[in-house]
Amino acid sequence: AQSVTQPDIHITVSEGASLELRCNYSYGATPYLFWYVQSPGQGLQLLLKYFSGDTLVQGIKGFEAEFKRSQSSFNLRKPSVHWSDAAEYFCAVGPGGSNYKLTFGKGTLLTVNP
Amino acid sequence: ETGVTQTPRHLVMGMTNKKSLKCEQHLGHNAMYWYKQSAKKPLELMFVYSLEERVENNSVPSRFSPECPNSSHLFLHLHTLQPEDSALYLCASSQDAGGWAKNIQYFGAGTRLSVL
Numbered sequence: 001a002q003s004v005t006q007p008d009i010h011i012t013v014s015e016g017a018s019l020e021l022r023c024n025y026s027y028g029a030t031p032y033l034f035w036y037v038q039s040p041g042q043g044l045q046l047l048l049k050y051f052s053g054d055t056l057v058q059g060i061k062g063f064e065a066e067f068k069r070s071q072s073s074f075n076l077r078k079p080s081v082h083w084s085d086a087a088e089y090f091c092a093v094g095p096g097g098s099n100y101k102l103t104f105g106k107g108t109l110l111t112v113n114p
Numbered sequence: 115e116t117g118v119t120q121t122p123r124h125l126v127m128g129m130t131n132k133k134s135l136k137c138e139q140h141l142g143h144n145a146m147y148w149y150k151q152s153a154k155k156p157l158e159l160m161f162v163y164s165l166e167e168r169v170e171n172n173s174v175p176s177r178f179s180p181e182c183p184n185s186s187h188l189f190l191h192l193h194t195l196q197p198e199d200s201a202l203y204l205c206a207s208s209q210d211a212g213g214w215a216k217n218i219q220y221f222g223a224g225t226r227l228s229v230l
Contacts, residue, residue, distance in 0.1 A: 043118070044157075045116065101170075
């Protein structure tokens with residue numbers, strides 16, 4: 001069975017600092033990986049996805065993520081955080097093919113200090 | 115604006131009430147989903163509809179009853195709920211329910227449900 005671990009429940013960074021949110025997955029084959037963001041009172045918005053090919057993927061809002069098969073990781077990064085990035089971030093994995101089932105991590109809450 | 119609209123945004127109900135949550139997607143998608151989001155727990159997939167046919171019922175209690183009259187609308191009928199059912203209920207849609215290129219899920223803003 002697939003699973004996702006987001007080791008950091010809550011991260012605080014200063015505005016302008018760099019950011020890395022960790023995501024580790026467990027799945028026997030090549031996974032399909034996603035990062036979603038949820039602002040307060042809102043639904044989930046897709047930031048980026050990895051299906052195949054280049055292991056460094058670019059997303060919206062200046063985010064990027066790198067798939068590292070050897071480490072079973074798909075960490076999310078941003079070089080300079082803005083106050084509007086404060087939100088909860090969810091990593092998700094899917095088994096691919098015709099299976100639509102996404103498994104989500106518990107999320108990392110990001111606080112941005114001015 | 116993701117193209118997926120949920121109403122109401124907030125709902126308070128007693129355990130003996132009957133209410134319904136509504137989801138509408140304006141994206142021309144064929145698959146729709148209900149998720150439950152509880153505090154400190156991962157999102158839980160509840161139901162999946164593909165072309166108006168239910169393809170997934172993830173061991174959800176019968177007090178939750180989904181309905182998909184057409185590919186643009188999805189309802190979740192609620193009756194005799196328990197306080198532990200209080201959560202954020204999210205609706206999502208995707209172009210299709212299979213094939214990952216078509217299965218990027220777009221979420222609504224959710225309905226915050228409180229059961230007293």
